[in-house]
Amino acid sequence: MHMADALLSPAVGATLWAGTAAVGGYASKRLKERIDDRLIPLMGVLGAFIFAAQMINFTIPGTGSSGHLGGGMILAVILGPHAAFLVMASVLTVQALFFADGGLLALGCNIWNLGIYPCYLVYPLIYKPLLGKSQKQSRIIIASVTSAVVALQLGSFSVVLETLLSGKSELPFGAFVLLMQPIHLAIGLVEGFVTAGVISYVHGARPDVIESVSSSRPLGDRVSLKKIVITFAVLAVITGGVLSWFASTNPDGLEWAVEKAYGRSELPEKGQGIAPVLKAIQEKTAFLPDYNFKPTGSASEKEEADPGWPGIDAGTSAAGLVGAAIVLGMIVFVGMGIRAFRRRDT
Amino acid sequence: MTFDERYFDIGRLDRLSYKDTCVHRLDPRAKVIATVMFLFTVISFPKYEVVALAPFFLFPVLLMTVGEIPILFIVKKMIIVSPFAIFIGIFNPFLDTRTAVVIAGIPVSAGWLSFLSILLKFALTISAALLLIATTSFPAVCHALRRLGFPALFVSQLLFLYRYLFVLMEEAMRIIRAREMRSFGRRSTGMKVFARLIGTLFLRTVDRADRIYYAMLSRGFQGDVPTLKRSRIAAADLAFMAATVAFLAVFRSFRVTEEIGRIAQELFL
Amino acid sequence: MSHHIVEFKDVFFRYPDGTEALREIHFRIVHGESVGVVGANGAGKSTLLQHMNGYLMPTSGTVTIGDVVLTKKTRREIRKKVGVVFQNPDDQLFMPTVFDDVAFGPLNLGLDEASVRERVHQALSVVRSLDLRDKPPHHLSAGQKSAVAIASVMAMEPDILAMDEPAANLDPRSRRSLITLLKTFKHSKIIASHDLDLILDVCGRCIVMRDGRVVADGPSAEILSDRSLLEENDLELPLSLQRQVMA
Numbered sequence: 001m002h003m004a005d006a007l008l009s010p011a012v013g014a015t016l017w018a019g020t021a022a023v024g025g026y027a028s029k030r031l032k033e034r035i036d037d038r039l040i041p042l043m044g045v046l047g048a049f050i051f052a053a054q055m056i057n058f059t060i061p062g063t064g065s066s067g068h069l070g071g072g073m074i075l076a077v078i079l080g081p082h083a084a085f086l087v088m089a090s091v092l093t094v095q096a097l098f099f100a101d102g103g104l105l106a107l108g109c110n111i112w113n114l115g116i117y118p119c120y121l122v123y124p125l126i127y128k129p130l131l132g133k134s135q136k137q138s139r140i141i142i143a144s145v146t147s148a149v150v151a152l153q154l155g156s157f158s159v160v161l162e163t164l165l166s167g168k169s170e171l172p173f174g175a176f177v178l179l180m181q182p183i184h185l186a187i188g189l190v191e192g193f194v195t196a197g198v199i200s201y202v203h204g205a206r207p208d209v210i211e212s213v214s215s216s217r218p219l220g221d222r223v224s225l226k227k228i229v230i231t232f233a234v235l236a237v238i239t240g241g242v243l244s245w246f247a248s249t250n251p252d253g254l255e256w257a258v259e260k261a262y263g264r265s266e267l268p269e270k271g272q273g274i275a276p277v278l279k280a281i282q283e284k285t286a287f288l289p290d291y292n293f294k295p296t297g298s299a300s301e302k303e304e305a306d307p308g309w310p311g312i313d314a315g316t317s318a319a320g321l322v323g324a325a326i327v328l329g330m331i332v333f334v335g336m337g338i339r340a341f342r343r344r345d346t
Numbered sequence: 347m348t349f350d351e352r353y354f355d356i357g358r359l360d361r362l363s364y365k366d367t368c369v370h371r372l373d374p375r376a377k378v379i380a381t382v383m384f385l386f387t388v389i390s391f392p393k394y395e396v397v398a399l400a401p402f403f404l405f406p407v408l409l410m411t412v413g414e415i416p417i418l419f420i421v422k423k424m425i426i427v428s429p430f431a432i433f434i435g436i437f438n439p440f441l442d443t444r445t446a447v448v449i450a451g452i453p454v455s456a457g458w459l460s461f462l463s464i465l466l467k468f469a470l471t472i473s474a475a476l477l478l479i480a481t482t483s484f485p486a487v488c489h490a491l492r493r494l495g496f497p498a499l500f501v502s503q504l505l506f507l508y509r510y511l512f513v514l515m516e517e518a519m520r521i522i523r524a525r526e527m528r529s530f531g532r533r534s535t536g537m538k539v540f541a542r543l544i545g546t547l548f549l550r551t552v553d554r555a556d557r558i559y560y561a562m563l564s565r566g567f568q569g570d571v572p573t574l575k576r577s578r579i580a581a582a583d584l585a586f587m588a589a590t591v592a593f594l595a596v597f598r599s600f601r602v603t604e605e606i607g608r609i610a611q612e613l614f615l
Numbered sequence: 616m617s618h619h620i621v622e623f624k625d626v627f628f629r630y631p632d633g634t635e636a637l638r639e640i641h642f643r644i645v646h647g648e649s650v651g652v653v654g655a656n657g658a659g660k661s662t663l664l665q666h667m668n669g670y671l672m673p674t675s676g677t678v679t680i681g682d683v684v685l686t687k688k689t690r691r692e693i694r695k696k697v698g699v700v701f702q703n704p705d706d707q708l709f710m711p712t713v714f715d716d717v718a719f720g721p722l723n724l725g726l727d728e729a730s731v732r733e734r735v736h737q738a739l740s741v742v743r744s745l746d747l748r749d750k751p752p753h754h755l756s757a758g759q760k761s762a763v764a765i766a767s768v769m770a771m772e773p774d775i776l777a778m779d780e781p782a783a784n785l786d787p788r789s790r791r792s793l794i795t796l797l798k799t800f801k802h803s804k805i806i807a808s809h810d811l812d813l814i815l816d817v818c819g820r821c822i823v824m825r826d827g828r829v830v831a832d833g834p835s836a837e838i839l840s841d842r843s844l845l846e847e848n849d850l851e852l853p854l855s856l857q858r859q860v861m862a
Binding site: 508565 | 749768
Binding site for chain 2: 052196327332
């Protein structure tokens with residue numbers, strides 16, 4: 001469930017990157033305040049561990065399909081929220097680079113969805129209270145499963161929101177939610193059981209390890225509920241504010257900014273309200289500007305909604321196709337030319 | 347993909363990044379910034395844009411050919427991660443059925459256009475990300491991030507992650523093989539076995555972290571991971587950046603593809 | 616300056632779980648001496664080495680390096696003098712490239728950039744690995760890794776080298792070149808190993824350990840040819856000597 005660059009609008013991508021960077025900066029600062037030297041290599045090696053562990057598949061009972069380890073929850077339990085968040089961000093960065101999971105712009109979203117929720121929300125608000133002071137296996141299972149399910153539900157719901165806000169997909173909200181949430185409920189349950197299994201195994205085999213590792217974490221238990229709630233409220237307001245500003249200007253906010261910067265987009269004279277502005281920009285930037293989105297049959301509603309589509313021009317569409325073919329042909333030619341040149345060279 | 351396939355796949359990409367071509371020699375900061383600008387420009391195109399995206403393929407193709415990166419390898423990696431974007435995008439043709447273009451008498455719906463646009467953007471963004479890491483070693487990317495303002499602590503542990511990635515993947519592979527050898531053909535790993543396997547790997551990892559920490563102390567570690575700055579922005583880097591900016595600006599602002607098409611039509615028809 | 620460069624005096628060490636790992640360790644090493652430490656698994660060799668640069672502190676007794684008694688305060692000073700080479704180069708080479716790894720020690724010493732580069736160059740050329748400088752450790756062979764691990768320690772210009780199983784995991788040829796390399800070093804050396812032939816070849820003196828105690832200490836040629844002493848301590852004659860006996 002990695003968000004992908006291709007589904008993102010620049011506004012949504014940039015906003016989530018900004019949010020993620022802010023949290024990352026905060027986490028680094030908090031860790032630096034009272035860091036134990038031991039933590040840097042430990043974080044790095046545990047990141048590599050999560051990465052390697054995620055490459056191992058296991059069979060989900062009764063289905064025959066396979067799942068893998070989530071990671072965020074285990075890290076939070078071992079390292080505390082700040083270090084766990086940074087490690088999770090690193091793991092996702094390496095995955096984005098080496099596996100191209102999602103892409104680099106969507107990385108902000110993915111760190112948000114898979115890092116912030118488990119480390120900063122679910123761990124302190126669900127895992128710790130549910131576990132309490134006991135280390136009984138049943139408690140570990142309940143806490144881990146609940147946490148994993150909630151974290152993944154939040155994560156997948158965010159994917160839905162991020163995609164819809166970006167406006168590249170036609171999926172209606174309800175259908176999208178129905179598509180994402182149940183699948184992730186199942187994945188969450190499995191992940192939760194595996195997390196519980198790993199934690200109890202380590203607890204049973206070497207109880208000293210979890211203690212010694214946790215003792216080297218700087219401020220494991222000092223994350224207060226109040227702070228989290230306030231931080232999230234502030235982040236939500238900022239994010240909401242920025243996004244709605246973009247949205248009110250244009251569904252593709254940055255595109256509008258780019259247009260402005262390039263000076264191609266003039267506002268219409270009768271610029272009352274947002275709708276005409278939107279329309280004007282849409283006309284300037286839509287695929288082959290002179291197209292008409294002709295209603296097909298029953299979709300007459302849409303015609304009323306989009307009364308301003310200009311008439312169709314078969315000439316332009318042909319020009320686009322011919323142009324694309326020529327451009328791609330030239331690129332292939334350039335590529336092959338360089339390759340041939342290189343080969344002769346060596 | 348099985349564990350082994352992923353392991354060799356990542357190893358191959360890693361090895362490519364240590365090649366010595368003029369793309370590899372560019373300053374990593376220049377490549378990181380150029381890639382980010384490229385990505386933003388590509389996804390800034392509106393939903394139904396298709397033909398204007400065509401010229402942007404020049405960027406990955408140049409990096410790939412000059413950087414001597416095998417094209418099939420990159421394409422294969424792209425296909426492996428494509429399902430999510432395709433899965434979400436494929437709904438568009440069914441939900442947005444207004445006719446947008448009529449090509450040779452066949453009406454093409456807006457949904458197909460937006461789906462095609464998603465696919466093109468997917469190919470451009472993913473190939474750009476893969477080519478960044480295929481032409482820049484991971485440590486170099488990290489140093490670039492550090493000098494672009496990422497927190498020192500984050501970058502330090504990211505470098506440790508990279509250093510021990512291959513070590514731990516090999517360790518995981520040994521554990522998996524040992525298990526397979528005793529499982530007598532039952533291929534799949536159940537949840538319980540999996541948890542124990544991960545637990546073992548975890549314990550070994552923590553022990554390793556201790557040994558590494560000792561090795562660091564032995565060489566005077568005092569809490570900071572020092573490294574020497576190694577790269578300086580050179581004329582070639584500036585030229586590369588300038589060319590990228592010019593390329594992106596021109597093809598984002600002017601509808602070059604259609605103009606070429608129109609000229610071609612006038613010439614030949 | 617004392618010519619005793621390493622001195623262990625009545626050193627005892629107990630792990631937090633109660634295991635007595637070192638008991639009454641007493642020995643001196645003089646300048647330029649090469650000392651092998653042998654013994655079965657669990658005899659206390661690694662624990663002994665970990666006292667050399669203060670990773671572990673004696674429960675009682677004193678460790679003196681040069682003129683400095685090992686304490687929590689002097690630990691940092693002592694780490695500059697004693698270079699420890701680990702058994703597993705993957706633990707020793709923790710930086711992402713060979714250059715960064717070899718530069719790690721000198722940078723921590725606070726040297727300026729030019730001196731750091733000079734030291735890295737020097738150390739890598741000693742182990743004939745200059746061409747590896749920009750490689751990441753995971754692209755190196757086991758032999759290359761162990762050479763670079765030694766370089767990373769040599770770059771700190773220590774007075775004493777302490778090595779834990781330097782030849783483990785090496786193929787015969789890499790092992791041979793390691794031995795040749797070790798022989799060229801003028802440093803005082805203390806090498807813990809199961810590879811008795813290597814000890815016989817490199818070290819003039821040999822210490823045998825058992826259950827945390829030193830049970831024998833003397834010239835390697837004598838100790839390592841004493842079949843009954845070795846067998847008592849779960850060791851056996853070096854292969855080179857076995858051959859001589861048979862012939």
